[in-house]
Amino acid sequence: MTQEFALETRGLTKEFRGFTAVDDVNLQVQEGHIHALIGPNGAGKTTVFNLLTKFLPPTRGEILYRGKAITGMKANEIARMGLVRSFQISAVFGHMTALENVRVALQRPMGTSFHFWKSERSLEPLNERAVALLDEVGLSDYADVLTVEMPYGRKRALEVATTLAMEPTLMLLDEPTQGMGAEDVDRIVELIRRVAKGRTVLMVEHNLSVVSRLCDRITVLARGSVLAEGDYESVSSDPRVKEAYMGSEVAEEEAGA
Structure with missing residues (x-):
């Protein structure tokens, strides 16, 4: 049923x-x-x-x-x-690029969200999905831009991308x-x-x-x-x-x- x-x-x-x-x-x-x-x-x-x-x-x-x-x-x-919530105030890491923010969100289901000591190479398998999510929310051109430097509306779009990363x-x-x-x-x-x-x-x-x-x-x-x-x-x-x-x-x- x-x-x-x-x-x-x-x-x-x-x-x-x-x-x-x-x-x-x-x-x-x-x-x-x-x-x-x-x-x-x-x-x-x-x-x-x-x-x-x-x-x-x-x-x-x-x-x-x-x-x-x-x-x-x-x-x-x-x-x-x-069941995933995005917040009223943009909840992204300003010192990270848009791509890095999405990649952190993609790590959450793996239980490694805050393993910042891991090598960059270990995160490379997530890059393809992160790039696809940025493209889905219209942020392909912002992949390598620090979040703190992004316009407010684009930060909110990035938050949607990090929410989508939680599937x-x-x-x-x-x-x-x-x-x-x-x-x-x-x-x-x-x-x-x-x-x-x-x-x-x-x-x-x-x-x-x-x-x-x-x-x-x-x-x-x-x-x-x-x-x-x-x-x-x-x-x-x-x-x-x-x-x-x-x-x-x-x-x-x-x-x-």
């Missing part, structure tokens, strides 16, 4: 000393979909991500990945299963276009669309234009609870959503149209 959902939560709740940051969230992410988690600041989006990727333990509730309960598992265990079946992207200009946003949108083929993506994203262009389904959080869910058209027209989150932004977009 085929499992319908790549990722599912049942009654997911997180309390901090009397404050409920995530309140009885039931999330269902379908295989092969790009699913967005949106909401105003303080809605609980990042806390949900931290619960899903085991950086926080839930107070109550269950998390299932492809039908398997993973609530009690560790971050490295779920990463090996194919994810489900990618969790935390604000992938934050702080970008329009040209970089367009580039990352196309990149996400490309790498999502054959994978499932769950993303937190504030840019509603990005959400409307990319996502099959959207879950709106407000005050830690699910306020609405559906495709962009249905969610954006929901009066509760407009009031809680999208109203002012939609008005601004319409005024500028």
